[in-house]
Amino acid sequence: MNDHYLKKLDRVTAILTQLQSKPIVRAQDLAEKFDVSIRTIYRDVKTLENAGIPIVGEAGNGYSLMDGYKLPPIMFTKEEVLSFITAEKLMQKFSHQSLGNHYQAAMEKVRSVLKYSDKNLIKNIEKQIDVFSFHTDSGDSLKNVIPIILESIAEKSQLNIKYQTVDGRVNNRTIETVGMFFEFNFWYIMAFCMLRKDFRQFRIDRILEISKTPNPFVQEYGQVNDYRKKSNGNKVKAKLLVDKKIMNHLVNSKKYYGLIEEVETENGVELTFETEWINDGFPRWLITFADYATVLEPESLRTRLKELLLKMTERHQ
Structure with missing residues (x-):
């Protein structure tokens, strides 16, 4: 052949x-x-x-x-079996606890249809793979929150949530969930907020109560990444001069904070950003490598950085 x-x-x-x-x-x-x-x-x-x-x-x-037609169980290759083990280890470390039991049950079903030799393969190698993570238990009060969210997306039904903001305030929202994403060790949902009449993202571990409603979505939505790219505020341009030797440590975070241009010079790497978080998130991120960076613009960022550093100094005196 x-x-x-x-x-x-x-x-x-x-x-x-x-x-x-x-x-x-x-x-x-x-x-x-x-x-x-x-x-x-x-x-x-x-x-x-x-x-x-x-x-x-x-x-x-x-x-x-054709509905009702059944085929014999699919046979997995050795490479696919090994990928299951790796995926299971990752799920154990990074999946939300509301998914844990469901995934474990699904993996048991997968293992049940494996050949005897493949079952031995898993037994011999699964203890040789581990994933180390600095992520700690978020202490979520809800154990079944993600399945409810996924059901609402599939059924296109609105959700009622009680949500605690970063400053501790609690409010009730009715939302239409576009999708979910995992970022910086937390699960988030992107949703259209009926109260604000705009798109918002909510950190799942801050949801105190959740329930599905019989109300359908009032509009159609695209993919979750389409909405994550959209801006809900005014963006400010910021420019930094960064020491070349730490650039490898900023590979992922610089894109998250709005990198639009990167130019290598004799004195370092000039990074240009467009960010909505010029007063809080961006300068706090900058503090993590401020001894290797110089703020070129705007002046307000330099001032805000000094304020944060002063507060840190006073707190630790």
Whole structure:
């Protein structure tokens, strides 16, 4: 069997897996996934149909397996089995506790269908993998908050939440959740706040109470990253001159704080930002490497940095 037919066999098998795991699969999405033409996907689907797989749908509308049709359990490769172990370790460290039991139950089901040799493989290697994290328990009062949030997104139903802000104030909000994201060791939700009539993000560990409502969303939303890129305030340009030797330590955080330009010079690296957090978040982040950086502009940032450093000095005298 030549390389062309091996690739076709792998692709057709992968398409079958996609059909088993999703309600509708579009030919265009499959073509992009496997980097082939849509016409090739049409031929692959025809191959599956000729093999007796009852596929419902047609070109242009998407495909699915006939309702009620069951296939034998999917066999996992050794590489896939090893990836499960790594993913499980990461989930144990970084998943929200409301997901922990559900993920553990799902992994037990996956393990139950593995070959005997693969089960031994897991037994022999799972104790040799560990993930070290500085993230501490947030002490969330709600144990089932993320499943409720995910259900509201899937069902497009509004949520009522009681939320505690960073300064300790507690208020009630009705929100339409666009999506969730994990950042800097905390889970957040991006949502449209019915009170503020604007998009807001809420840290999940600050939600004190949560409940689904029978009210549907009043509008349609895109993907969560579309809204995270949008600004809810006025951005201020800030420019820093940073010592080259610490640039590797700022790889991820500089983008989070609004990096728009990076220029290497003889004296260091000039970093230009556009930030909404010029009075609080940005200068507090800058303090973490202030001995290796010079504020070029604006003057207000230099003043705010001095104020924070003075407060720190007075507190620790």
